[in-house]
Structure formats: C-alpha cells, structure tokens
Amino acid sequence: MTSAPSSAPASAASSAPSRTPSPSRSWLTDAPVLAVAVAWGSSYLATKSITGPSTVVATLLLRFLIAAALLGLLRLRAIRRLTAAEVRGGILIGLILTCVFVLETYGVVHTSATNAGLIISLTMVLTPLAEAALRRTRPTGSFLLGAAGSVLGVLLLTQGGGFTAPSLGDLLMLLAALARTANVLTTHRLASIKSADDGALTFVQLSTAVLCFTVLSPFVGTPPLRVAAALVAGQWLDLLYLALLCTLFAFFVQLWAVRRTGPSRVSLLLGTEPLWAAVIGVALGGDQLGALGYAGAALILLGTAWGRRAAETRTA
Numbered sequence: 001m002t003s004a005p006s007s008a009p010a011s012a013a014s015s016a017p018s019r020t021p022s023p024s025r026s027w028l029t030d031a032p033v034l035a036v037a038v039a040w041g042s043s044y045l046a047t048k049s050i051t052g053p054s055t056v057v058a059t060l061l062l063r064f065l066i067a068a069a070l071l072g073l074l075r076l077r078a079i080r081r082l083t084a085a086e087v088r089g090g091i092l093i094g095l096i097l098t099c100v101f102v103l104e105t106y107g108v109v110h111t112s113a114t115n116a117g118l119i120i121s122l123t124m125v126l127t128p129l130a131e132a133a134l135r136r137t138r139p140t141g142s143f144l145l146g147a148a149g150s151v152l153g154v155l156l157l158t159q160g161g162g163f164t165a166p167s168l169g170d171l172l173m174l175l176a177a178l179a180r181t182a183n184v185l186t187t188h189r190l191a192s193i194k195s196a197d198d199g200a201l202t203f204v205q206l207s208t209a210v211l212c213f214t215v216l217s218p219f220v221g222t223p224p225l226r227v228a229a230a231l232v233a234g235q236w237l238d239l240l241y242l243a244l245l246c247t248l249f250a251f252f253v254q255l256w257a258v259r260r261t262g263p264s265r266v267s268l269l270l271g272t273e274p275l276w277a278a279v280i281g282v283a284l285g286g287d288q289l290g291a292l293g294y295a296g297a298a299l300i301l302l303g304t305a306w307g308r309r310a311a312e313t314r315t316a
Contacts, residue, residue, distance in 0.1 A: 041276025094208025146307025
C-alpha cells in the first residue's frame with residue numbers, strides 16, 4: 001500500500017505533456033514508479049504496527065493529513081495558481097483515491113493475504129483491457145502475456161497462506177482493483193488537469209482524501225485524536241514513514257508518471273508491490289517463501305520485464 005518531493009522537480013514537470021517515454025529514457029520514468037512499488041510493499045510492516053480493525057479510518061486520516069499539510073507548505077504558490085477546472089479534476093481523482101484506500105484496507109482485514117495479493121494484482125490485466133476498450137484498440141498479446149505472467153507469479157508468491165473461499169473481503173479487493181484502474185485511467189485522460197502543477201494537483205488529491213476520512217471518522221472506529229494520543233515514539237516514526245514516503249512521495253510519483261507514460265505500463269510496474277512486500281518480509285520480518293514463492297518472485301520479474309518491453313516495442 002503505499003521523501004517529500006522537492007519543489008523544483010514538481011515545478012519543472014508541471015507543464016510537461018502526457019507521453020510515453022522513448023526506450024532509451026524509459027527508466028527515468030519507470031525507476032521512480034518501481035520505487036513507489038517498493039515503498040508500498042514495505043508499508044505492510046509499518047501499517048501493522050499502528051493499525052487495527054477499529055483504527056483504519058483514523059490512521060488513514062492522520063497519515064493523509066500529515067502528507068497534505070507538508071505538501072501544502074511546499075507548493076503553496078502553485079496551489080494558489082490552480083484553476084477551478086484543475087481543482088475539480090483533482091477532487092475527482094482524490095475521491096477515487098479515497099475509494100481505493102477504503103476498499104483495499106477493509107478488504108485486507110476481511111480476507112487472507114493470499115487472496116488480497118492475487119486479487120489486487122489483477123489491476124495489471126484490468127488496466128490494459130480498460131485502456132484498450134476506451135481507445136477501441138486491442139492490447140498487444142505480448143503485453144497481456146507479461147501481465148498475466150506477473151499475476152500468476154503473485155499467486156505462487158502468496159500461496160503459502162492458501163487460497164481461501166471467496167468472501168466479502170475478496171469482493172472489496174476486487175472493487176479496489178477496479179478503483180485503482182479507474183484512478184490511473186482518469187488521471188491519464190482527464191483534460192482539465194493536463195497542464196496542472198504535479199505537486200499542487202497531488203495536494204488537492206490528498207486534501208480530498210483528508211476531508212473524506214474526516215467525515216467518516218465519527219462514525220467508524222476509534223476517534224483520530226484518541227488514536228494519535230495512544231501512539232508511542234516508534235509508532236509515530238512508522239506513521240511519518242507512511243505519510244511521507246508511502247503517501248506523499250508515492251502519489252506525487254504516480255501522478256507524475258501516469259501523465260507521462262501509459263496507464264497500463266504504470267499499473268504493471270506498481271503491480272510488483274506484492275513482490276517487494278515479500279522481499280521485505282523475508283529480510284526484516286523473518287518470513288519464508290519456499291520454492292513456489294521464489295518461483296513466483298522470478299515470474300513477477302520476468303512478466304514485468306516482458307510487459308515493459310512489449311510496451312516499448314509498441315510505442316517505439
């Protein structure tokens with residue numbers, strides 16, 4: 001799930017048109033997106049230390065509030081320059097972002113890790129299918145093969161917990177995968193935000209999520225102030241990590257990348273999140289993957305590389 005960007009990169013990138021990078025420069029866009037996938041993969045350990053079933057909304061509110069407040073200070077001038085149409089566009093993708101987090105967080109609570117990892121990874125296949133439908137074209141067989149291989153890799157990687165019978169949590173995870181797809185497609189295609197500053201637009205997204213979580217918090221779980229008061233020093237460090245790296249940095253980069261390359265490519269790279277979660281779980285959490293798990297990790301890497309090359313070939 002998911003370092004504050006400096007104002008210079010945000011300003012320099014704000015007016016860049018949406019485009020797919022050339023093969024020789026593709027890693028300039030892909031590497032930050034992979035860094036986001038690593039950050040989101042690492043977020044599970046931090047989230048477990050501060051979140052319980054009754055504190056989901058409160059923790060999300062605190063996390064997004066810290067990120068939005070810092071970004072607001074960094075990009076105050078750019079935020080003031082946003083047009084009404086750009087603000088409306090940012091609110092729209094912010095509402096979708098809120099849906100992603102609510103569905104995904106509660107989905108994880110109500111299903112197994114295996115089911116959650118497999119279902120959310122379907123975004124890698126759903127996004128190219130939806131993008132092709134909107135463009136009225138066929139996705140390339142090579143790209144779909146790479147995406148399907150990555151999904152199969154996630155299945156093998158997460159098989160240790162055993163796939164369980166479908167539940168409410170599985171439905172929520174499927175809706176989260178659909179919402180993730182809608183998020184990247186809307187960000188890529190929404191005309192009103194094409195020339196908006198990346199940092200300012202990210203602020204609108206995060207602020208929209210903060211408002212939504214604020215409205216929800218009195219009705220769901222423990223109040224945010226009580227959750228904040230109960231956090232110890234180490235948990236505050238985890239919360240800051242989630243706010244700054246897994247939220248502020250992550251959504252800035254996702255917005256920046258989606259507007260400069262294809263939604264399908266970004267979703268494919270972000271779909272490696274379960275792989276990095278497993279790597280960090282092994283390195284820091286003492287988890288054991290087993291032979292099938294390692295085979296799944298290799299398949300994710302191969303599938304992602306294959307799909308990335310297919311995307312480059314098509315746009316070259």
